[in-house]
């Protein structure tokens with residue numbers, strides 16, 4: 001069952017008479033119980049995709065077209081008041097930096113309980129009881145006592161667990177996690193990803209996982225969209241993407257993953273720079289950096305083409321005509 005279906009989403013910024021096509025005709029879906037990762041370099045439009053779904057795009061940004069179907073209803077038709085009932089309740093978000101999202105002056109437990117008081121109209125006592133339960137579920141030991149702590153008394157990893165508690169406490173159908181572990185060290189990262197994945201699978205929730213890190217994708221996702229300069233460049237099952245990456249951009253990203261057995265002293269990087277967003281190439285957006293660039297790539301933007309079952313790529317190398 002489709003939980004979320006995005007069709008031809010366009011979110012543009014208008015600055016000084018110029019247009020920045022941050023999200024430029026993006027389509028994907030997430031089924032119930034599924035984890036879809038969007039991966040791509042900085043500036044590819046991942047967070048703007050997430051904020052578009054949450055209804056949080058502010059001027060000078062604007063959603064110019066497309067559909068965001070959540071359980072088959074287009075969220076773009078919703079008024080702000082309706083979106084407020086969805087946000088934090090049916091769709092919730094986990095951000096990269098837990099410290100900036102938690103109020104340093106309010107007890108941790110009260111911040112979790114507050115979500116229930118707002119969305120589920122619970123009494124204070126009832127909300128506190130459930131908040132402690134969910135704190136236990138995300139691995140906070142001695143949650144009853146730690147309820148009264150302030151954010152500064154928690155480590156980064158524990159704060160991220162609290163953010164996850166706040167995101168799941170209303171039993172949402174979709175969680176959007178935007179770089180949820182980037183600010184954490186590697187061992188804690190793995191624990192947090194494991195926790196998120198477990199919660200999603202146990203509760204048949206769905207997750208949109210945003211990351212620039214293919215290692216995170218490998219550990220967590222079911223399917224993957226590779227994004228570059230506002231466009232999906234490749235979409236595949238996770239296994240298909242790592243076994244047979246088709247787009248030279250994806251191949252480059254995979255080559256960039258550091259490996260323990262790597263003898264090379266210098267890490268591989270994709271050459272060149274991401275083009276400026278007011279000045280994307282007319283053809284393939286990766287054409288300015290692609291090692292396999294052809295004349296056609298410079299002239300014309302390739303469409304996303306289905307190459308195998310559950311595997312599509314936006315690249316002229318795979319054009320069968």
Ligand SMILES: Nc1ncnc2c1ncn2[C@@H]1O[C@H](COP(=O)(O)OP(=O)(O)OP(=O)(O)O)[C@@H](O)[C@H]1O
Nearest residue numbers: 013020022041042043044045046047048049212277
């Ligand atoms: N408030 C804004 N004003 C103008 N342009 C913006 C704004 N926010 C984002 N953009 C543009 O949208 C593009 C995509 O931004 P987005 O934040 O989605 O990238 P991202 O893929 O999440 O990158 P990162 O990995 O760095 O978080 C940026 O390159 C930027 O040009």
Ligand SMILES: [Mg+2]
Nearest residue numbers: 046047048178
């Ligand atoms: Mg981002």
